[in-house]
Amino acid sequence: MQTPGKTMALTLSDVTIRLSGRVLLSVSATVMPGDVLTIMGPSGAGKSALLAYIGGFLDPAFVASGAVLLGEDDLIGLPPQQRHTGILFQDPLLFPHLSVGGNIVFAIPEAIRGRDVRRRLAEEALDEVGLGGFFDRDPETLSGGQKARVALQRVLLSQPRLLLLDEPFSKLDMALRQQTRELVFAKARSAGLPTILVTHDRADADAAGGAFIHIGAETQS
């Protein structure tokens, strides 16, 4: 499965996030297509807020500035749905009122028409991650690792241009964690998606194999 269209680098240019007048973080970095930038830092350092700024869903309690360039386009100023950001959270957040397959079909862009075509794409995506035959299952009956794989395929089929990962492996046990992160990074690489990973686990950063930023919570303005 490939993301159509040209893949582009993601550049954070002087991205600064403040809360109650205090600078939480200030970051500049470039992530090449298919590379993973890992961000670590203490709890409360603003890591999730940074991803929310990039994705366009930052709580108004924060004040943020700086450019987020995909290629040469600044995403800031675009509404979230036009940023084409794929996001995976700690909790896979599958819709409980839809089947496993329905969760994936839901994310396929409307431009891809035809009920059968959409269903086939979802079935292929499930097959690809060892969940062939799971289309009609209730998401609540899946294990954590299975939910994580459904969430990943759902995000990839939404045709994102970048991936934001907010501790998506932290609830998985060690073996599943390794397996799932290898899958996510391999997918990001093959789709050429610039990816930002927020994690507390140095092993995640090592597995990601890309650049690494440690942000602190000490900076004052």
Ligand SMILES: Nc1ncnc2c1ncn2[C@@H]1O[C@H](COP(=O)(O)OP(=O)(O)OP(=O)(O)O)[C@@H](O)[C@H]1O
């Ligand atoms: N809606 C909000 N209004 C006010 N303060 C908030 C809001 N959301 C988060 N905060 C505060 O902003 C700071 C940064 O939060 P954020 O969730 O980005 O940190 P984090 O680095 O992702 O932490 P963790 O590693 O614990 O997930 C924290 O001090 C948090 O309490």
